[in-house]
Amino acid sequence: MRGAMRKSSREQFLEIVNAHVQLAKEGKKHDPEMVRVAEKIKDGRLQLADTAYYSIKYGGDKATIHMFETQDAKERGITNVTQAKLPKDRLFLCNRIILLATEFAGDLPQSDFAWKKLKLTADFDSIKKVAGLQNGDFTFMANKKIIVDERSLTDFVTDNDLTVNLGTYYLENPRFIRDDEEFEFMIELGDDAPEKTLIKVMLAGTSTVPA
Template identity: 35%
Template structure:
């Protein structure tokens, strides 16, 4: 099964993220000036409320806020955008030694992937906190059976576990070729199944090509109709 991860609720510390106490934040001040007085006060009240301390990938997002483009910062300041934890995912068949989990010809389809063309939608930026890699053998290649396959850890797929995975965004490497052994987490009770936590979380911006590639040394012993589930877990900006 797909692991449950901490938090899918909205970000709860917007004031800290936007930097409300920074009086020289021209982007924020400009956005506030454009609002009518009532909406301006409501926005200030909302941003001023620190609420619960941020945690997990949302706390990591705070550290990377300066890297967000101005139009996304502006959308957050106006309240047109918010932050929420998410998993960007894709399912692909293992029919060769090279499996590209996100491709430009992909269409969004619930149960198979939740982005199109290997890119985030406009105004979305994702801080990748961790990567999930699971596998499962479907009854056949019909869509319903692929979506209803039980995806589990790589422990039961030795040829997949000895492969390598790398992640790039706009040709820039987020993590290099890494042994798939890092996704064998069934013996770690404090880590979700198949979850690899990035030591250095990285931002992926909208309209940037996402490339997550799995390379295998052998396909020996891999059952027919075996599929990989890959997920990018983190915090995203969303309407």
């Protein structure tokens, strides 16, 4: 199976920080922050935890959809990200992205409360179920630096792939995101999404947390 040999994000995290420790010992170019993180993990001051940062957005009648924005505030069940940044003192290795969507039934909500209730009760499924969505592109950035550049959303159509969870794309080059970096996940479509489109994205991987 394709996923059988895939390394976990925890393994990838430790490989990277430990490689910087070795570079430092050899007097070669390294990232001092990675060395400090490795030392804190070894000393028991930090531990590693499975982590996913998520956001639900209304995408109806839009061709460009920003899933994380600087005006966002943490709201349980809708997003656990504030101002498009990680919580303070976090170092996060993102090694996979999950993208799901749905077209909801009924009329468009007419109040903030109704929108919140809709997002909290939405049943998300494959992006293939929303017309046109799989034919768009996505860009993932952190600190204005590109992590994934205009890649096709068809990568998230995993409906018939039993080796991965629905809507999951594994990064070929897992990337660390620091707590002082703004990150963004942008969807660009050739035409506006259907009027009643909701989209959910999750950035998943491993993060440092206090021990």
